[in-house]
Amino acid sequence: MFIQKIQAGDGTTTGLCSEDHAIVMLRRAVDRRFPLEATRTGGLVITRDVWSTGSSTPSRRTVSLEPAKPLGVMTPTMRQDLEAIADSDRAYRVDKAEMPFRDRVGRIMLGFYSVPPAAARRLVERGMVVLGLPYEDTSHGRLKEIRTPVRVVLAARLAMLAADHRTSTGEPRGYVYPADIGMSGTVGLCKPGRRSGRVYDGSSVASCTCGWSQWTEDREVARRVAREHRREMASAALKRLT
Incomplete structure (x- = not known):
């Protein structure tokens, strides 16, 4: 919700x-x-x-x-578990099992990977995953189990997407010597204020935690470019999701 x-x-x-x-x-x-x-x-x-x-x-x-219900802080372990559940086409929680597999009760099973009962309970309580309707199946071909399907909610997927694309912009360097920015042969303004021979460099870099970066002529443009990058990545990821 x-x-x-x-x-x-x-x-x-x-x-x-x-x-x-x-x-x-x-x-x-x-x-x-x-x-x-x-x-x-x-x-x-x-x-x-x-x-x-x-x-x-x-x-x-x-x-x-x-x-409507805040997800709270998503720890690296939670992120790992959520990614595993999202990538699985048959994630389920074991609600009832027979010996000698009763230690599976409360676990979210994902093939060879599983989420421990305590961690699984936190994901449910925090609203990061939602449970389906329980059904009966067999474990190891002969032992009955009660299983409940598990899937990652849209809000958790959006939070993971946003965490993958955290952008920032670099502060302009201000007045620098021309040679320091590849402008050899250029002379800056000779005015008071300790700027003699220097030029103003207002360029800024927009970067993202995904590894993307782009230099722009000023910080305002860098903010706009970073916002466009987040939107492009969101559209591409959500297109696959839907």
Whole structure:
């Protein structure tokens, strides 16, 4: 469940949004190539321009989704477990087992990998995974087990996506000697303020934790480029998700 906030030219409205409805909005936004951005709290921001009859400029419409139940801090161990569950096509929790496999009870099974009972319980309590309907199966071909399907919720996937693409911008170097920035033969301004012979370098680098980086002419452009990178990565990842 998400808290949905819609901001438009005529005001702001707030309400609740189910995960199924959020996925429908997400698919529509991806298909129509609206700018998307995941948040570290497990939320999503969808932005689009709305054209009105008789208007020469569009109005901005923003839909923000935030988990109704905060996910809290996602530890590296939780992240590893969530990735394993998301990558598995048959993740389930063992709710009942016979000897000698009763130590499997409470574990989330993922083939050769499993999530211990305590860690599995935390994922459920924090709302990072959701449980399906229990069913009966057999372990090792003959021992009955009660199993419950497990899947990673959309909010947790969005939080992991945002954590993979944390961007930052570098502070401009200010006044430097021309030779230090490859401008040999150039002479800077000879003015008071300890700038004699130097030129102003306002360039800034936008970088991301995924390894991407790009130099720009100033920090404002770097912020814009970083935002565009986050949106591009979010659109590509969410397109695969939907």
